[in-house]
Amino acid sequence: AAPPSLLPLPDEIAGECAAMENVAAPLKERLAATLAEELPLIARDGGFIAKGASADLDETRALRDDARKLIAGLQAKYAEETGVSALKVRHNNVLGYYIEVPPRHGEKLVQPPFSETYIHRQTMANAMRFTTTELASLASRIAEAAGRALEIELALFDELVAAALAETSALARTAQALAALDVTAALAELAVERRHVRPRVDASLAFAIRGGRHPVVEAALAKTGEQFVPNDCDLSADSAEQSATDRSGAEGGAQSRHDAPKSLWLLTGPNMAGKSTFLRQNALIAIMAQMGAFVPADEAHIGTVDRLFSRVGAADDLARGRSTFMVEMVETAAILNQAGPRSLVILDEIGRGTATFDGLSIAWAAVEHLHDVNRSRALFATHYHELTVLAEKLAHLANATMKVKEWKGDVVFLHEVGPGAADRSYGIQVAKLAGLPSPVIARAQSVLSTLEKGNDREARAKLIDDLPLFSATARPDAPPAEESAAEAELKAINPDDLTPKEALELLYKLKGLARE
Known part of the structure; x- marks a missing residue:
């Protein structure tokens, strides 16, 4: 039941919550008992069946994951059985798993009663190699364990799919309820956070x-x-x-x-x-x-x-x-x-x-x-x-x-x-904010001013006569630009008369004039 401080859920939301409880209990229990806590994204990666859900799978996984421990146990067993402490179980890509003993002990294993268990495979200059039916069987099972574990998991997965398909209606209703609750909760959270x-x-x-x-x-x-x-x-x-x-x-x-x-x-x-x-x-x-x-x-x-x-x-x-x-x-x-x-x-x-x-x-x-x-x-x-x-x-x-x-x-x-x-669109100001070159902005302002003052045909004719490309020839009597303070200061300088300190001070002075 909802805490007393909370308002009761709306009927639509309460109905969705109730629908989620209608999934068949046996299916829920089976899924909970069979599936692992952490599931892979893809079934073929394996690892989605929980430990204890299948004895055959647990044994196969143990064989796959504990191969080194099993081989070590078998080696200890053979060393004790033969009395050869130097006996080792090794592996290579040609023979697979094999038993190796020094030559002086190898003669012992080819004689009864050991010859009935230990099968001679290879004699080297400094070692003799054997195998047993038990070791060959274990080696075969280790090699097949990884593939066998995945095979068992996929078979169990197929069984779970079949069980879920038998409850299609209940699962679809649950999925619909979850979707509705998810959207509702997300919108409610958004409304609170964003003041909707x-x-x-x-x-x-x-x-x-x-x-x-x-x-x-x-x-x-x-x-x-x-x-x-x-x-x-x-x-x-x-x-x-x-x-x-x-x-x-x-x-x-x-x-x-x-x-x-x-x-x-x-x-x-x-x-x-x-x-x-x-x-x-x-x-x-x-x-x-x-x-x-x-x-x-x-x-x-x-x-x-x-x-x-x-x-x-x-x-x-x-x-x-x-x-x-x-x-x-x-x-x-x-x-x-x-x-x-x-x-x-x-x-x-x-x-x-x-x-x-x-x-x-x-x-x-x-x-x-x-x-x-x-x-x-x-x-x-x-x-x-x-x-x-x-x-x-x-x-x-x-x-x-x-x-x-x-x-x-x-x-x-x-x-x-x-x-x-x-009354205006401020397009030139926006163009300035966008970073258009200053000459372009200045020319645009000039053109706009001309267009706004005269009628359309007269304004366009005037603009053609006033194109910047021909402005030098169109207006030969234009007054020269006023000389700046920095330019005047530069003209008065005689570089040969300046000491290094005076030159540095003058540089700072010119920099200050340029800012004005």
């Missing part, structure tokens, strides 16, 4: 997660001592409420649309800010909730998800003649053709594999189709900031963005999701 909570799962169209976390990323960060930044996500939707809201054109209805949770989020923000992690963590929480596990969140309410659609990452299928963009479009087509109101959809960067206007157009149309036709709960991550204006047109679309801060020209990722839209 029990989700509310029902037949609604809710999807409200407070303080959600990505279980794998959180575990990886924990190993480095870092904390995962949790985020909320509310895609809750009710088809009846949506229809009523859609039909309402009054000002009050518009206010209701603004305040109510939106089933489609358009997520913008820079790379490396955590958009993909946010998409994946919400999909994983939905899967864990519906499989019966606690989830990595402070609170979660998941309306039943009939299908989960995911279009993330970039991959090609060249063997089938599909480029990266083609694979992306095939996956997007599957979502737009199959997703329904009860589905959960996560899409990451639709349209990025083609020309800018083509990609933007495809992404724009996909968002509208998800909203108007599929009506799925969905997270749509994109770098096309132009899509954010759709929030003014689509009643169930909300803009969300990854929060960042700029500090001295660099970008700091906060990994927080909040309402609103990003």
Whole structure:
């Protein structure tokens, strides 16, 4: 019985525990008595039958393992029997086991009564060799002992298999119970260690997660001592409420649309800010909730998800003649053709594999189709900031963005999701973090500034005229670069007038100027 301090087991778990006791007792007792404590991985390695389970096997093992002791005992017996203390039992690859005595004693063994027991085999210059029927039999049994021991074990194994097959139903039920208990115990331990909570799962169209976390990323960060930044996500939707809201054109209805949770989020923000992690963590929480596990969140309410659609990452299928963009479009087509109101959809960067206007157009149309036709709960991550204006047109679309801060020209990722839209992608800052050469970063910033200031055609024409390769000829009157303090100091130096000490002091001074 469970200790009073513990809650009683749920009926499902109690039933699994009871099922494990239903295995036939005779089989359990036989397995316990026959199998060794430590079992090999492969039956042909032997050693899995316990000592005492088979007298024949114990004798064979003794012969296999104690051959030297048996030979020594036989040697002592023959020495005492013949009175020849110099008698030895030896072995070689030609004769096998044999008895060896000095020549002066060998003549004794070829005479009766010893000649009836000791069979002469070989005469050497300094020894005579004999054998006996007993020694030959023992030698044969020693040679066969290892193979014979394994043969006996495998025969006993076959008997145990037959006995187990006779209890197939009971064993299958026990295996099922063990599997259920193993999964349940593992998930329970994980829930305690990682602060997972029990989700509310029902037949609604809710999807409200407070303080959600990505279980794998959180575990990886924990190993480095870092904390995962949790985020909320509310895609809750009710088809009846949506229809009523859609039909309402009054000002009050518009206010209701603004305040109510939106089933489609358009997520913008820079790379490396955590958009993909946010998409994946919400999909994983939905899967864990519906499989019966606690989830990595402070609170979660998941309306039943009939299908989960995911279009993330970039991959090609060249063997089938599909480029990266083609694979992306095939996956997007599957979502737009199959997703329904009860589905959960996560899409990451639709349209990025083609020309800018083509990609933007495809992404724009996909968002509208998800909203108007599929009506799925969905997270749509994109770098096309132009899509954010759709929030003014689509009643169930909300803009969300990854929060960042700029500090001295660099970008700091906060990994927080909040309402609103990003006005830029900070791609050049991310490229800088990745280690692109400084001239490349500087040129990229110059090009970006030019493109942002003028219209598309004028900006491109200006960039062509301003290519770095031709900058020297395009701008001959450009002012010379200002001389640095270190360069000025170097010009004033006369190396021939410097003592070693002065040269060293000057070197430190120049080093200090270079740092400024």
